[in-house]
Amino acid sequence: MSHAPHRSPRRRKAAPRNPLDFDTVELRHRHDGWTPQRQVDFIRALAECGCVDSACKRVGISTSAAYALRARTDAQSFRFAWDAALDQAIQRLSDAAFSRAIHGVATPIFYKGEQIGERRRYDEKLTMFLLRYRDPVRYGAWMDTxxxxxxxxxxxxxxxxxxxxxxxxxxxxxxxxxxxxxxxxxxxxxxxSEAEQDAIEERAAAAREEAAHRAELRASDEAWERDLAAMGDAGTA
Structure with a gap:
């Protein structure tokens, strides 16, 4: 009786980590303390704003209390969620920087105390920074050499x-x-590359020397022909 070959189960591709998917730290449930819901709210706020101080203010917890909870030995999941929230906030910051580089920043124009329009300013340094680090193949620092x-x-x-x-x-x-x-x-x-560029410059220098030498020979031949022509004219005179 034949048996079907045994196939090892395929590993599923790990899904991106959700910063809200973490185990809350078991603490005493106080109204002004780190309740499980408040921990989740803090991580969510941190992912939105990317600032620990602002996230603490949103949930009514001091910054020192947030770092104290992060430092607990049994708060590993909370620390991982904290870092994941900051990673998500950094992505939002990157998107905002791209938006400013592409669309510019509107600056109001006032005349006699009234706004009469706006001027859109573009930060070229920001644009070049984004291009250099997000598209290094075309704009990386290595191209300077x-x-x-x-x-x-x-x-x-x-x-x-x-x-x-x-x-x-x-x-x-x-x-x-x-x-x-x-x-x-x-x-x-x-x-x-730099080595190829040096070799090209050496060949170019040699070619320039050869061209100069040929020009000298050509000028010498032309002068000799002029002298012969002058001698011939003098002999027939």
């Missing part, structure tokens, strides 16, 4: 060919024909 090597008009030529490709593909789909072969394959700029 390399040099992009690409033809100046390569982007325009590549875009025009891609537009032609889109048009050809669209006509082929409309006619029910097979799609044509790609006209061009997009190639991003190649970044040259």
């Amino acid at each position: 390399v040099r992009a090597e690409r033809s100046p008009d390569a982007a325009t030529l590549c875009l025009n060919r891609m537009i032609d490709q889109v048009e050809a593909d669209a006509y082929a789909r409309e006619a029910g024909d097979p799609l044509p072969k790609p006209f061009v394959r997009y190639q991003p700029p190649r970044f040259v």
